[in-house]
Amino acid sequence: MKPVIGIIAACTREVHPAYTTGHDYVRAVERAGGLALLLPATPDAVSAGMAQWLALCGGFVLPGGGDVAPTYYGQSPVPQLTSTDRLRDNVELTLCRAAAQHKKPLLGICRGAQVLNVAFGGTLWQDIPAQCRAAICHYQDSAARGELFHSLTLAPDSLLARIMGPGQHECNTFHHQAVRDVAPGFAAAAHAPDGLVEAVESADGLALGVQWHPENLAPEHPDHAAIFTWLVDAAAGGALLKR
Template structure:
């Protein structure tokens, strides 16, 4: 296969959005996400929420998939009750993105989860989440930064072999790992910062926001991984 691979990006619905004189519901995504894919050599395709039964057909047309950041995953998805600092659920988004993850795993499509996307990947594979932790977000509307250390021998370490400082904004984290996942990076306080499937299709989740930084190696690794899974159309 030649040409730039098609990378799908999950989007979300936002009500009360102004479009000139109109106030309408919109399917949105911060522009940093598609720009991140474009800079890494891919074509960005925005995936608005849809019925979960359509996820397999959508993923079948993609070379790679990114599950993007956003609000807290509903705790019922991993058998917990909401904590006092857990945000309100977006059940439609949870359902659609879980269906996308399941379809990508079933088809062997390379998958990158970012922040919420990593947490949802963990939940999709039977893992749980810490519902609140301090010190991993900046002030509202401002990304913080902290260093993450790769775990040697992992796919993440092959892409980013040294400690780097990353843009962060989250208050939840991976607790019990989902089936098959291994930790591939940690913060200084031990918080899980990246998880992956060590064999089979390229599947990686990172807790930080590469779309808000300058280091594009994780996204380039996703784009490069599509070369082994792309099929003629």
């Protein structure tokens, strides 16, 4: 049996709403040896569903998406805030805390990294261009999703450095928000050249949030594919990174 990795599927806001998640998240989990299971972010998920999700899944992916409602980290919205979805926020914030309680590994990607940080008491920059004057470009309109765009400095003793390997790394970038205050019990595991936090990880090594999109890079870049291998191995109950 393959380890089951639950991936949150959010509801689109179209005439015919659909629960969707990105193709590349699913394929990256499958390529790493996991069985991907889409979990729709419904109101029932918060109440009745969450316990069964935890029983069904060995680990979870929180994918990219819109902005977390700033009320969840004690702020009022800035004018540059874009699409928010309180139901999705609620489902994902609840899942973060439940997964931690049940010692299930969780990978937050882009919005997911922000959700993870907020779930445990951290805060966000609501809009990098408006709030961080010295910031580099964190939205690569000019480059394909699978293309590397800015460099990363990994914290030397971090879980992420053990996952991705020593030395220089680069990533893609599609975010206008970022982690501001790192949540208690978490540490910054990677920074961009402008000093913005690009990854957070929990002290127990079971929750990792990356601000970039490793699922788009995994096919061609083993250091990014390794992030999904970590998740699937941890979901299988294997000792973390016996290397």
